[in-house]
Amino acid sequence: MKRHQPKFSQSQVVELMQRLYRLTPSEIHSLPSYKDQNFYVAASEGGEYVLKILNSQDSKNPALTDVQMSAMSFLHQNGFPTQTARPTFTGQLISQEEIDCGYGCQTYLVLLLTYLPGNTISKISVTPQLLYEIGKMAAKVDIMLQELEHPHLSVLQRDNYIWNLSNTPLLEAYIDILDGEPLQKVVTSVIHQYQTSVTPKRCNFRKCTIHADLSDLNILVQPDESGGHRISGIIDFGGMNSGYFIYELAISIMFMMLEHQTPIEVGGLVLAGWESVFPLNESEKDCLYVLVLSCFCQSLLLSRYNVSQNPENEEYLMSTSKNGIRIVHQLWELGKEEVEKVWFQTAAQFNDEDKHERRYSGSE
Structure with missing residues (x-):
């Protein structure tokens, strides 16, 4: 349709x-x-x-x-x-x-x-502290959404929704739009990795209602008194669905990577904020790398497809592609072990430093 x-x-x-x-x-x-x-x-x-x-x-x-x-x-x-x-x-x-x-x-x-005032994340230089706060906020949003009551909550069970990360294998139907580009081989491999390494472990993911689109265009910020930025708005709930906590984290990491000069480091900072509120279990940790890659493939493929359907909106639809293709290749070439090492070591170090600062300042 x-x-x-x-x-x-x-x-x-x-x-x-x-x-x-x-x-x-x-x-x-x-x-x-x-x-x-x-x-x-x-x-x-x-x-x-x-x-x-x-x-x-x-x-x-x-x-x-x-x-x-x-x-x-x-x-x-x-x-x-x-x-x-x-x-x-x-x-x-x-x-x-x-x-x-x-x-x-x-x-x-x-x-x-x-109307909420502020700039989108895409218009500022993100700092480690802001990335940490974004991870923290994403976890808190999902935890709070578990208390939402509504007579029609069942409509969030959007099993056929192509943007649901559980439907990553369905991306195969869109691969031909890449028409032999180098990205096509990577996307095909990521879909295979999802089917072999994520699908068997999904039963261990913790279910929840997720915003599902905490992107660089859907988080607003305003300057704070320290010269940095604070989150001033969360917008666009059109992607909400019944999913898993780990999906929200993967989506948030993917979008924040688009706005950073050293994108690989971003995952650890967002992860640090997330785990300060909601620590991952072993299955979730093991699947995070492939899920972030799946988010990229989903965004790049479906954006390209939607441009073919709505060419007049190409500039907005292709906003992910500018940096996304480069980051996907970088993630894939580094490999799961190397990327996870950066992410989890960065998260542990940031949270240790944060605990030390709070203890030193007397806020703990």
């Missing part, structure tokens, strides 16, 4: 804001999106918002969107910097709008979310 990305005009956004929310936009500009359409909207009545219009395929599952918004609200209530939804003037959090965006009349789900 082809997914149609909505193409609402600014005048249509003005009409939606006035009709649904009784707000008059004083400023509107588009925001990047992988598959939906997002607009920044400042209202004359006060307040800054993101008007989110879901693609035609995801708009067919309002129950999933409702769970995602409940998760955002639940995390916000528990101190996490997430967006919350503003209801329409009739009290609905989701509005269904029928419009022709060039593909015939389609129904699109419309949400109005609070």
Whole structure:
């Protein structure tokens, strides 16, 4: 089923804001999106918002969107910097709008979310401390999500969702799009490694609900008093699914590697933050290397495929490819033993230093 990305005009956004929310936009500009359409909207009545219009395929599952918004609200209530939804003037959090965006009349789900200030991770130089905090935050988000209650939580069991890491073997159907590039051989080998080394151990992974997309574009930061940055926002819950804790860690490591001059070191720093909250078991440790590679292959392959379907959004869709291909080759050439040595030694050293500093400062 082809997914149609909505193409609402600014005048249509003005009409939606006035009709649904009784707000008059004083400023509107588009925001990047992988598959939906997002607009920044400042209202004359006060307040800054993101008007989110879901693609035609995801708009067919309002129950999933409702769970995602409940998760955002639940995390916000528990101190996490997430967006919350503003209801329409009739009290609905989701509005269904029928419009022709060039593909015939389609129904699109419309949400109005609070706007969170800050820059994405992709726009700053990440420090070891920030990478540590990102790992820590990712673990805390997943732990908190285990307490989420909703009558339709079962919709998160997205077994056929291609972005679910459990479906890594299904990437074989997309390999031909690489058309003989050197990357094709690596991706084929990674899929084989997943089937032989990860699938047999998956029964030992600890299950949970995961955000599944804590990327360099979905974590916002602001400057802090020490001259570094603090996490100021977690956005885009569209990938939420029932998965495993280790998946969230692998996804976070993969995306943070894209933004670092020495990407191999990144895994240990994110891992240190994660394990300060939620230590891995032996099976999870043993599979982390292949899972991070699987994340890269998934992102690179599916982005390339989606560009073939939506060439007008190529710049955003291919944002991973700029550094991703180089990092995949580097990870693969170094090999599991060497990469794990760097990751686990870095994590142990960072956590030892952190404990020492806290003990010295009297905070422990």
